[in-house]
Amino acid sequence: MTAAQDQSRTPPAASDSDAASLSFMSVSKWYGQISALSEVSFDVEPGVTGLVGQNGAGKSTIMKLAVGLSRPSQGEVLLSGGSPRDSGVRRTLGYCSDLDRYYERVSGRRFVTWMLRLQGFSAGQAAARAAETLEEFGLADAMDRAIGGYSKGMRQRVKLAQALAHEPKVVLLDEPLTGLDPVARHDIVELIRGLGERGKAILISSHVLHELQDVAEQFLLVHQGRLLAEGGLDELREQIEDRPRKIALRSRQPRAVAARLCAMPEIIGVRFTDDGIQVETKGGSDLFGRLTHIGAEAGGLIEEIHPVDDNLEAVFEYLTS
Amino acid sequence: MVIHGVRYRPLDYQPTSRWRRGWPIAWNEFRSMFKMRWGMGIFLFILCFVPSLISLGWQFIYHGAYQIDSDVPWIEVVVGRTPRLNPASISFYLDPILRESFWVFMVLTTLVSCRAVAKDRPTDALEIYWTRGISPWGYFLAKWAGSFLLMGTVFIAAPLVVWLVGVAMASDWTQLEDSLWFMPRVMVGLIFMTAVLTYAAVAFSAFSRTPNRSSLIWAFFILGTAAAGRVLSRVFRGEYSWKAIDPWDSSKRLVEWFAGVSPWEDYDPTAAFVCLGVTLALLTIGLYRRLRHVEVIA
Amino acid sequence: MFVTLENLTIRYGSITAVDQASAEFPSGAVGLLGRNGAGKSSILRALLGLVLPHAGEMKILDFSPSDFEESRRHIGYMSEKDGYIAGLNGFEMVALAGEITGLPRRDAARRAHEVLYLVGLEEQRYREIAGYSAGMRQKVKLGTALVHDPDILFLDEPTNGLDPKGRKEMLGLIDFLAKDLGKSIILSSHILADVERVCHSVVLLEKGSVVAAGPLSELTRHEVRVFVVDIAGATTSPIEAFERHGALNIEPSGADRYRVTLPEDVGASSLFAAAVDCGAMVHRLVEHKRSLEDVFLGAVKEGIA
Numbered sequence A: 001m002t003a004a005q006d007q008s009r010t011p012p013a014a015s016d017s018d019a020a021s022l023s024f025m026s027v028s029k030w031y032g033q034i035s036a037l038s039e040v041s042f043d044v045e046p047g048v049t050g051l052v053g054q055n056g057a058g059k060s061t062i063m064k065l066a067v068g069l070s071r072p073s074q075g076e077v078l079l080s081g082g083s084p085r086d087s088g089v090r091r092t093l094g095y096c097s098d099l100d101r102y103y104e105r106v107s108g109r110r111f112v113t114w115m116l117r118l119q120g121f122s123a124g125q126a127a128a129r130a131a132e133t134l135e136e137f138g139l140a141d142a143m144d145r146a147i148g149g150y151s152k153g154m155r156q157r158v159k160l161a162q163a164l165a166h167e168p169k170v171v172l173l174d175e176p177l178t179g180l181d182p183v184a185r186h187d188i189v190e191l192i193r194g195l196g197e198r199g200k201a202i203l204i205s206s207h208v209l210h211e212l213q214d215v216a217e218q219f220l221l222v223h224q225g226r227l228l229a230e231g232g233l234d235e236l237r238e239q240i241e242d243r244p245r246k247i248a249l250r251s252r253q254p255r256a257v258a259a260r261l262c263a264m265p266e267i268i269g270v271r272f273t274d275d276g277i278q279v280e281t282k283g284g285s286d287l288f289g290r291l292t293h294i295g296a297e298a299g300g301l302i303e304e305i306h307p308v309d310d311n312l313e314a315v316f317e318y319l320t321s
Numbered sequence B: 001m002v003i004h005g006v007r008y009r010p011l012d013y014q015p016t017s018r019w020r021r022g023w024p025i026a027w028n029e030f031r032s033m034f035k036m037r038w039g040m041g042i043f044l045f046i047l048c049f050v051p052s053l054i055s056l057g058w059q060f061i062y063h064g065a066y067q068i069d070s071d072v073p074w075i076e077v078v079v080g081r082t083p084r085l086n087p088a089s090i091s092f093y094l095d096p097i098l099r100e101s102f103w104v105f106m107v108l109t110t111l112v113s114c115r116a117v118a119k120d121r122p123t124d125a126l127e128i129y130w131t132r133g134i135s136p137w138g139y140f141l142a143k144w145a146g147s148f149l150l151m152g153t154v155f156i157a158a159p160l161v162v163w164l165v166g167v168a169m170a171s172d173w174t175q176l177e178d179s180l181w182f183m184p185r186v187m188v189g190l191i192f193m194t195a196v197l198t199y200a201a202v203a204f205s206a207f208s209r210t211p212n213r214s215s216l217i218w219a220f221f222i223l224g225t226a227a228a229g230r231v232l233s234r235v236f237r238g239e240y241s242w243k244a245i246d247p248w249d250s251s252k253r254l255v256e257w258f259a260g261v262s263p264w265e266d267y268d269p270t271a272a273f274v275c276l277g278v279t280l281a282l283l284t285i286g287l288y289r290r291l292r293h294v295e296v297i298a
Numbered sequence C: 001m002f003v004t005l006e007n008l009t010i011r012y013g014s015i016t017a018v019d020q021a022s023a024e025f026p027s028g029a030v031g032l033l034g035r036n037g038a039g040k041s042s043i044l045r046a047l048l049g050l051v052l053p054h055a056g057e058m059k060i061l062d063f064s065p066s067d068f069e070e071s072r073r074h075i076g077y078m079s080e081k082d083g084y085i086a087g088l089n090g091f092e093m094v095a096l097a098g099e100i101t102g103l104p105r106r107d108a109a110r111r112a113h114e115v116l117y118l119v120g121l122e123e124q125r126y127r128e129i130a131g132y133s134a135g136m137r138q139k140v141k142l143g144t145a146l147v148h149d150p151d152i153l154f155l156d157e158p159t160n161g162l163d164p165k166g167r168k169e170m171l172g173l174i175d176f177l178a179k180d181l182g183k184s185i186i187l188s189s190h191i192l193a194d195v196e197r198v199c200h201s202v203v204l205l206e207k208g209s210v211v212a213a214g215p216l217s218e219l220t221r222h223e224v225r226v227f228v229v230d231i232a233g234a235t236t237s238p239i240e241a242f243e244r245h246g247a248l249n250i251e252p253s254g255a256d257r258y259r260v261t262l263p264e265d266v267g268a269s270s271l272f273a274a275a276v277d278c279g280a281m282v283h284r285l286v287e288h289k290r291s292l293e294d295v296f297l298g299a300v301k302e303g304i305a
Helices: A059-067 A108-119 A123-136 A150-163 A182-197 A209-213 A233-239 A254-262 A286-296 A310-319 B023-035 B037-047 B050-067 B075-080 B088-096 B104-109 B125-130 B136-168 B174-178 B182-203 B210-235 B240-244 B248-258 B269-290 C040-048 C068-074 C090-101 C105-119 C134-148 C163-179 C190-198 C236-246 C267-278 C292-304
Strands: A022-031 A034-044 A048-050 A074-079 A092-095 A169-175 A201-206 A218-223 A228-233 A246-251 A267-273 A274-280 A304-307 C001-010 C015-025 C029-034 C055-060 C075-078 C152-156 C184-188 C203-206 C209-215 C224-232 C247-250 C257-262 C281-287
Touching: A034 A059, A034 A074, A034 A218, A034 A228, A048 A059, A048 A108, A048 A310, A059 A074, A059 A169, A059 A201, A092 A150, A108 A123, A123 A150, A150 A169, A150 A182, A150 C203, A169 A233, A182 A201, A182 C292, A201 A209, A209 C068, A218 A310, A228 A233, A228 A310, A246 C001, A254 A274, A254 A286, A274 C001, A286 A304, A286 C267, A286 C281, A304 B075, B023 B037, B023 B174, B023 C090, B023 C152, B023 C257, B037 B104, B050 B088, B050 B136, B050 C163, B075 C068, B088 B182, B088 C055, B088 C152, B104 B136, B125 B136, B136 B174, B136 B182, B174 B182, B174 C001, B174 C068, B174 C190, B182 B210, B210 C247, B240 B248, B240 C040, B240 C134, B240 C209, B248 B269, B248 C134, B269 C134, B269 C257, C001 C040, C015 C040, C015 C203, C015 C209, C029 C040, C029 C163, C029 C190, C040 C055, C040 C075, C040 C152, C040 C184, C068 C075, C068 C224, C075 C134, C090 C105, C105 C134, C134 C152, C134 C292, C184 C190, C190 C292, C209 C292, C224 C267, C236 C247, C236 C257, C257 C267, C267 C281
Parallel strands: A048 A201, A048 A218, A092 A169, A169 A201, C029 C184, C029 C203, C075 C152, C152 C184
Antiparallel strands: A022 A034, A022 A074, A218 A228, A246 A274, A246 A304, A267 A274, A304 C281, C001 C015, C001 C055, C203 C209, C224 C257, C224 C281, C247 C257
16 A cells, blocks of 8 residues: 555544543433433453443443444543544444344345445455455455355355454444354454454344353443443452352262261251252352362362353343342 | 132133134135224225115105005006016115116225235235245135125125115005015125125235235226227127127126126126126136245245 | 154155154153254144144044144144234234134133233233234133143244243243143244253154154163262362262363263262362252263264265
């Protein structure tokens, strides 16, 4: 790319290099009487962040505000240091909506080229970038075929290609994995991870919590229009270390194990399951020391230990109950 | 106390016959007329009875006036001059339908019958119907039955009621004697006509993907053939057989022929028979393609 | 076996969707997995009588599938598509579904109410379906599948569009149907976690053929016994401790986590003993199994090669 060709692109709005890629500052949004978001503040840094919550919790509202499709009723949204309603700033944004609508008769290549031209690239540049991005996303053979003939996985990839072809710094993905079969999902998850490693700030919204666990390092949990929790999963789990949790033990002599454990004051519940017991504890880690000793005894009393609320879904459920 | 609980209970039942299974579909079709917004359907349906109501009203006047004051000759004059108002003539029963209810036919078929199958396509309801206990043809017959019931109340039940009321109100049995020789044929004719026209409309609805498109095409088809028939019969100087391309007209002609009435614009019923037969045959052949389970997948 | 397929071949014109597939579905909940276009939907359609197979045999319990109107009374089908009948509310639709299957009118109405309570649709049943949310639609669909008390259920993407709470409810229901009521279920889904939760076996299709089938416990087994151990507070080297207690191979994998391979005759207790040895506490000890996703990808990529 020569300097002359570079001129055809307006540089993104000047931003402080320390500023987070996407910032919400005390943002509230309501539609008439309906409150969609209530004083939400967070920063999205480079890397992959998952936005989780139930249907109606406020995820799509956050997306819409981040993209600039609507304005917050209160508070401010900053994208790369500027307002998302500014078209210069929007050039640093790549958006993949959850809708699955295209011009079905147009080829993938043409579609992405058009999208690039709308961003302000010249015809030659747009075509070159479109082809490059589509190849990177595995659509080298299919890019000249009409989109109507693509499989669901390919359609998602075209969407991603159009969101990324202009090398944005911030990428917003709204439910990118719905309807994909496991192989396609695996491929797209790999793609997204790669993008995160390249230093882009990616925000993925989904209501299928366990899918995001593989992709995202940081999470934003929204509930009832508010920010329920934010951070990495390990941090989140640690936070709830001191709160009641459940641990499943596999054992062939569950009653013997239960008898040993019941004497401890931290144990607030024991449930017998098909292959062992599930222990509920008030908190604290004395229990594990005890379990280790019981397990080391001859006779193999304990075969497996696994904390039941180890995953995002469990954390979320615990926090929203 | 005995605790029964509200857990899941297994079900034991006597499966109903094939024909019985389609009944709710037929009934839903009949009801769909009355479920339209703002009661429009109910309003239109009542309007459909206007020609029959006129006849019914006349029955009251005829029998009433005749009874009260036998010095009133004007009724006899009127009745003598206009077969349409003479309860002893076939026209009294057929004209309200054949001559005055073309628009009833248009309204009922366009709003209900020719949407019957088409409205199930966009909502994926075909899959629901066809993966249970009835076949696609059973489903079609049920839809047809529903439309038949709907149009039948106007075309068959109303004239029957008009006749029965007249016979009941008459002071002697002359009314009955005069009309008994033609009434069965009138009834058969009307049943035939209702069946054929609803079959055509419901069959039509199997070919479109959306109900609005179906209504549009049906309306164009009927009005178009009616207009074309008229124009062509003028062009060919009184060769009225051209009107047979319109299914309404040809079924009308056949009913008139069967009941023994001469229409104003007379033509050979064979033309009507052939045209109607061809239309129905073509539709049925088309249905064989459209009423296969594979349709659900498309 | 409630469903058996033998050399089943299904063609749509020149495209072969299912190619000589043979599989057995044992009673209980069985997962039917495969990519889009691998043939899962074709098999379900053939079992429902929507498509006629080109060759091969199918058996559903004791019925000949060709007598579809009879066999369908014993099958409950929950479609992936959000089909509904315009103008009806939830209750009317379930009752209609029952009547069309062969239930007498009153039985159908009574049963519709009972089933709607089971799936959790309360007063919303009197509202028109056109206005339902995703969760309510799934419930109505499940209701139409259960109204005639079939012994067999075909569930196609039952958790489509549901949020975590809805998914949990739906999976709980399916579990109840399979384990408590003893219904035989074929669950077709892309969400492998759902299949792992509910099904005891799977049949995996790729390009029209069966590439893997059998109980999940067998398919996810590793050839060697690998354990994942989380340790905290070790005062001496855990790796040495494991070695002393008979571990064949020790691989650190993340903070405080180790993947330890043990020989056949050594049990988990030695891992606990090793922890005690180095003054640590075990926070987690699980036998490492292949996830269903690994099985899926492995089987499918072989198919591609």
